Amino acid sequence: MSAEVTLLGVRHHGPGSARAVAAALEQLKPDAVLIEGPPEADAIAALAADKEMQPPVALLAHVVDDPARAAFWPFAVFSPEWVALRYAADHDVPVRFVDLPAAYTFALAEAPSGVPGGTSGEAAEAEGGIGDPIAALAEAAGHDDPERWWEDVVEHRAPDGDALAPFAAVAEAMTALRETAPAGPRARRDDLREAYMRQQIRAARRAGHRRIAVVCGAWHVPALQTMPTVAHDRALLAGLPKMKTQITWVPWTHRRLAQHTGYGAGIDSPGWYHHLFTSPDRPVTRWMTGIADLLRAEDHPVSSAHVIEAVRLAETLAVLRGRPLAGLGETLDAVRSVMCDGSDVTLALVHDRLVVGDALGEVPDGAPAVPLQRDLARLQRSLRLKPEAAERELVLDLRKDLDAERSRLLHRLRLLGIDWGAPARSAVNSTGTFRETWRLHWEPEYAVRVVEAAHWGTTVEDAACGKAARQAADATDLADLTGLVEQCLLAGLTGALPAVMRALADRAALDTDVAHLAAALPALVRALRYGDVRGTDATALDGVARGLAERIGVGLPPACTGRDADGAAAMRAHLDAVHAAVGLLPPAAGDDPGDHPAERWAAALHSLAAREPSGGPATGVPGLLRGRAVRLLLDEGRLDSAEAGRRMGLVLSPAGAPADAAGWIEGFLAGGGALLLHDTALLGLLDDWLTGVPGDTLIDLLPVLRRTFSGLEAAVRRTIGERAAAGPLGTGAAAAAAPPEKLDEQRADAVLPVLALLLGLPDVTTAPLLPRIPRQPTGRNT
Known part of the structure; x- marks a missing residue:
């Protein structure tokens, strides 16, 4: 008896095609189902019937020795191939995938789209093929929108008596298209794929199957209708290179199906297609x-x-x-x-x-997986962190054991290059180190990255430790090493810290560039702070951090000498970062307060502020850095406003260079301009200088001045403008001699009842914090 082979040409991920396939299979009652897809998946095809398998899912194939070389074959509920898989499972019918094996595909450097059926439309046209057969048919039918045409003739088509009639019509249309298709690289790949499909159809016949249903892309139907000789197909496939591959099922998302590049499928509306298929x-x-x-x-x-x-x-x-x-x-x-x-x-x-849509599929635990993937799945279950396609915010309190473990997992995955969670700013206003905010968003390609990271270890912790040790050995930049130390502490990788710390100590001892040291210090200090709340032993970091701070303080003034505008801007950023970091260093046990790094840092800032301006002697320092040093000392209370005003007066004097003065002002006001409103002497000095700059010079200084004042708060800029518009501010000396603004005590005291209520005080007249302030009657201003 000759076997009956029925070719069901479909549009991949088309709900109308899926319904037509379901009706055709019910009519044919096949004893074997062949589906376009990688034959390596035959061993795991039965998992499609598992109750835990929830589409959208995808077959993931990768090269064993190079997991980064991977491809996906996605399936949704409305995919015709998925309908065929489920029919075979539900009716206990043998099912085989019959496309060119992934082992050949990778060796032939097939396009990485991973979508069953080949490359994207633009790539296909560039390779000499027809980019989109559906678009070509729609154009032939006189329609300018292929999606609308396909919906009208297929997706919205009501079923009739003969379930095979639509497939005959599509096959006839594709035959006409293929007669005019030009040759090219894509045609060569199609020839290889179709030759392999024909061999699999012959194998199904030899196995004794008499009713064979073949579900494949409609484009391939004409090539499978007329069988050439066996020798012809064997000659095409002879000598093809192959690579060792592995395959498994992984979750997929509707959003990834909607992407036209990478591992997407190019479906514009997967949520709509899902609705059409599930809600007839x-x-x-x-x-x-x-x-x-x-x-x-x-x-x-x-x-x-x-x-x-x-x-x-x-x-x-x-x-x-x-x-x-x-x-x-x-x-x-x-x-x-x-x-x-x-x-x-x-x-x-x-x-x-x-x-x-944000649908994310699920695969059963029985699907093949590397040990690292199984350990990650175990941790996700135990920590109640379910992967989701929709982005969500997760706020962690590191004082709680569960949240601390979640934080460690997310940090370890980031170190492995799996950015499931990204640090974010919390909506809760908190400066404490015990709180972390993460933005979670699971992408299907993270499955590939898990496979890539599997060679570092069989568990998430072991893999993260292995990769951290390798990064420490390969690091050439000190800042990279300190950042790695911080990552290890945040991730709780105590096993990797010794190797990382050795590399850090060796690198820090040899590096003499102050900019490198300054870039490295903040990460170390952050690691010290986090070590406390996480219960991590960061003792070894304290000595390294203090050593770096001391070396930065000694080398700071010379390192700031003779810098151009770009170099000065970069060093100013280092100044701010180191200043914040030194202030956070905890005091060492038994140390004299004068030995704290903050004291030595202040001495370095004093030395920097007193340097000659650039353009003068060899010790010249740009005004941007000198002004920034004065401002940092002023904010710390190590300079009073009178001394800061005296230094500003010297810089803004007629003897100074206007460009240097503008840079000094930029560095001084970078921390906020509210002090100009509270110190009229400084505002007067600045006003005198601006009004005295010659017109030609002022035009050259405008970019710097605009950048400086645009960085101030909007309310500060408005108030300064109002004061300047009210009239001359006078000389700096006159402003300094002006009496302070009179305090309206009655308005100030009106807040006391509300303050007492907020503090829970029974009576403001007896409150210990406010013993000398008489009680005020509550008025409408309260």
Whole structure:
């Protein structure tokens, strides 16, 4: 008996094709199902029937010796291939994947799209093929929108008596297209793939199967209808290179299906396609109801009347446009008009959440996986951190054991290059080191990165330790090493710290560049602070951090000498970072207060502030750095405002260079300009200098001055402008002699009842914090 082979040409990830495949299989009752896909997946095809398998999922194949070389074959509920897989599992029918093996695909350097059927449309056209057969058919039919044409003729087509009729029509259309397709690299790949498919069809016949259903891309149907000789196909496949590969199932997302590049599938509306496939009964009405639920959850006023009118408008638009059923375009136009009040912003929410969607699939525990992947899955379950496609914020309190373990896991994964969690700023205003905020977002390609990281170790901790030790051995920059130390402490990698600390000590002893030392110190100090709240032993870091701080203080003034504008700006950033870091260094046990690094740092700033201006002697320092040093000393209370005013007066004197003075002002005001409002002497000095700069010189200084004052707070700029508009501010000396503004004691005392209420004090007249302030009656100003 000759076997009957039925070719079901489909559009990948098309809900109409999926429904047609389901109907055709029910009509054919095949005893073998062949599906376009990598044959390596035959061993794990049965997992499709597992109750824990929830699409969207994907087959992941990678080269054993080079896991970065990987490809995905995604499947959604509405994928025809998935429907065929489930039919075979539910009816106990043998199923085989019949595309060119991944072992050959990787060796032949196939395009990395991973989408069954080949390269993207643009790449295919560049390689001499037809970019999008659907678009070509739509153009031949006189339609300018291939998606709309395909929806009308396939997706919205009502089933009729013969389930195989649509496949015959598609095959005829593809045969006509292939007759005009030019030759090129893509055609060569298609020849190899189709030769292998034909060999698998012959193998199914030899195995004794009599009713064989082949589910493949419609493009391949003409090449499989007419069988050339066996020798012809063997000659095509002879001598093909191959590589050792592994394959497994991994979760996938609708959002990844919607991407046209990388590992995407190029589907514009996977959420809509999922709805069409799962809601064949009144799809438009159910779709509008789902949109209404979404908008209500986002606090948009949407009623049942909105749903009714939106459905009516969508159906009316479909009639006016000559379509058999309202499609995605009609429904979105109706939603924009009726539910979104014409707002594209609200419609974008619908598109993001429903048209595309955030669905994330699940795979059973029995799927093949490297030991590192299994350990990660175990940790995700024990720490109650379920991967999700939708982005969400996670706030951790590191004083709690569970949150501390979660933090360590996320930091370890980041060190391994798996950025499932990214540090974020918390909405809660907190400067404590016990709180961390993460933004979690799981991407399917992290499965590849887990496989890549598997050679570092079999558990997440071992792998992170192994990679940290390798990075320490390969690091050439001191800042990279200190950043690595911080990562190790945050991740709790005590096993990697000895090797990293040895590399850090060796590198720090040899590095004499103050800029390198300054870039390295902040990370060490942050690590010391986190060590306390996490219970990590960071004792070894204290000596290294203090040594770096001392060396920075000694070498700071010479390192700031003779720098140009760009070098001065870079050093100013180092000044701010080191100043903040030194202030956070904890005092060492038994040390004299005068030996604290902050004291030596202050001495270095004093020395820097007193240096000659650049352009003068060899010890010249740019005004930007001298002004910044004065401001840091002023903010720390190591200089009073009178001394700061005296130094400003010297810099802004007529004997000084205007460019150097402008730089000094920029460095001085970089920490905020509110002090100009509280110290009229400084504001007067600045006003005198600005009004005395010659016009030609002022034009040259405008970029620096604009950059300086644009960095001030808006309220400060406004108040300074109001004071300048009120009239001359006078000389600095006159301003300094001016009496201070009189305090309105009555208005100040009016706040006392509210303050007492906030502090929980029974009576402001008896409060220990305010013993000398008489109680004021509560007035309307309170």
